[in-house]
Amino acid sequence: MTAPTAVEARNVVKAFGQGEVAVRALDDVSVGIRRGEFFTLLGPSGCGKTTLLRLIAGFEAPTSGTILLDGRDITADPPNRRPINTVFQSYALFPHLTVAENVGFGLRMQGKPRAEIGNVTARMLALVRLEALAGRRVAQLSGGQQQRVALARALAPQPRVLLLDEPLSALDLKLRKEMQIELKRLQHETGITFVFVTHDQEEALTMSDRIGVMSAGRILQIGPPREIYTRPANRFVASFIGETNFLPARHAGGRVTLEAGGELAVEGGPEGQVTVAVRPEQVRLVPPDEPGALRATIRNLVYFGTDTHCHLALADGTEVVARLQSSASDDPGLEPGQPAGLRFAPGAVQLLGD
Numbered sequence: 001m002t003a004p005t006a007v008e009a010r011n012v013v014k015a016f017g018q019g020e021v022a023v024r025a026l027d028d029v030s031v032g033i034r035r036g037e038f039f040t041l042l043g044p045s046g047c048g049k050t051t052l053l054r055l056i057a058g059f060e061a062p063t064s065g066t067i068l069l070d071g072r073d074i075t076a077d078p079p080n081r082r083p084i085n086t087v088f089q090s091y092a093l094f095p096h097l098t099v100a101e102n103v104g105f106g107l108r109m110q111g112k113p114r115a116e117i118g119n120v121t122a123r124m125l126a127l128v129r130l131e132a133l134a135g136r137r138v139a140q141l142s143g144g145q146q147q148r149v150a151l152a153r154a155l156a157p158q159p160r161v162l163l164l165d166e167p168l169s170a171l172d173l174k175l176r177k178e179m180q181i182e183l184k185r186l187q188h189e190t191g192i193t194f195v196f197v198t199h200d201q202e203e204a205l206t207m208s209d210r211i212g213v214m215s216a217g218r219i220l221q222i223g224p225p226r227e228i229y230t231r232p233a234n235r236f237v238a239s240f241i242g243e244t245n246f247l248p249a250r251h252a253g254g255r256v257t258l259e260a261g262g263e264l265a266v267e268g269g270p271e272g273q274v275t276v277a278v279r280p281e282q283v284r285l286v287p288p289d290e291p292g293a294l295r296a297t298i299r300n301l302v303y304f305g306t307d308t309h310c311h312l313a314l315a316d317g318t319e320v321v322a323r324l325q326s327s328a329s330d331d332p333g334l335e336p337g338q339p340a341g342l343r344f345a346p347g348a349v350q351l352l353g354d
């Protein structure tokens with residue numbers, strides 16, 4: 001059964017400025033984020049991710065549209081009346097306070113009794129595994145430790161929803177990978193709804209229950225990572241998440257004729273002028289004379305250890321990349337200039353309308 005909706009944006013528009021300098025940061029955005037899910041807003045810089053988070057938090061008001069929490073309209077509620085907390089990229093900690101004082105800060109603001117603040121702070125520090133550093137000043141901590149303090153502080157008042165705006169972007173790659181696992185664990189253990197913002201597609205794919213892909217103030221597709229990757233709704237989603245080969249073609253009655261020559265059999269999809277989208281790992285190399293295979297010439301080979309990227313050209317020069325898994329026992333013996341046949345894995349071809 002699908003969990004009920006925790007946060008919902010309904011037909012939200014946010015415009016900044018007026019007249020010629022007006023920016024439509026959000027252009028009729030509607031999305032429902034389910035209770036207890038790890039939801040990621042993914043998109044390039046400037047697409048409106050932060051603006052949507054700020055509207056959910058209440059730091060900005062929408063130009064039009066509604067924000068709901070558990071089905072209730074909260075559009076007019078100030079941030080401190082919303083059971084929602086935010087972790088910022090900059091952490092926004094108080095450097096002169098200790099770790100424990102930072103974590104207990106929100107609870108003190110709410111006027112909670114001392115004993116309760118002490119208990120919750122201890123629980124939160126255990127949750128992020130920082131018990132040993134409770135008395136340290138924040139300025140004496142590493143970036144990863146500061147990030148954990150920021151998380152513990154945001155979780156302490158037990159918000160119903162936690163908003164995370166690129167919280168890992170200041171960390172180096174190794175720490176970032178560790179914190180990705182840590183964040184997933186925290187979300188699982190607390191059961192709190194997480195709305196996570198990133199422009200990093202790998203981070204979105206590995207961490208999320210569902211992803212909303214944004215571009216230019218709109219949400220283009222919402223779905224679980226596997227669906228977004230294997231069934232991108234359009235060319236932007238296909239190219240922003242992972243690598244994709246795009247081949248212009250015509251589709252009529254289940255037969256697709258590539259402009260570069262050759263035919264493919266497909267099921268469903270738009271008819272007429274289309275773009276064939278196929279991931280490099282779904283392209284197979286076969287002998288050049290195999291019946292039904294597309295004819296190509298190997299241009300270039302790039303060895304990556306786990307796999308080799310083989311760049312090929314079709315008859316009209318269109319480039320196709322095939323990602324070939326390395327096997328320890330054999331060198332495929334491919335060379336630039338060699339002819340090759342191409343096949344696409346069954347079911348891996350996606351037709352995008354233009």
Ligand code: ATP
Nearest residue numbers: 016017023025044045046047048049050051052199
């Ligand atoms: P990034 O990943 O770079 O943070 P983003 O996807 O979070 O980008 P937003 O910060 O939401 O994007 O910005 C969306 C658009 O709205 C951008 O064109 C931005 O310049 C504009 N914008 C955001 N805040 C304001 C503001 N206060 N005044 C004017 N324009 C703004």
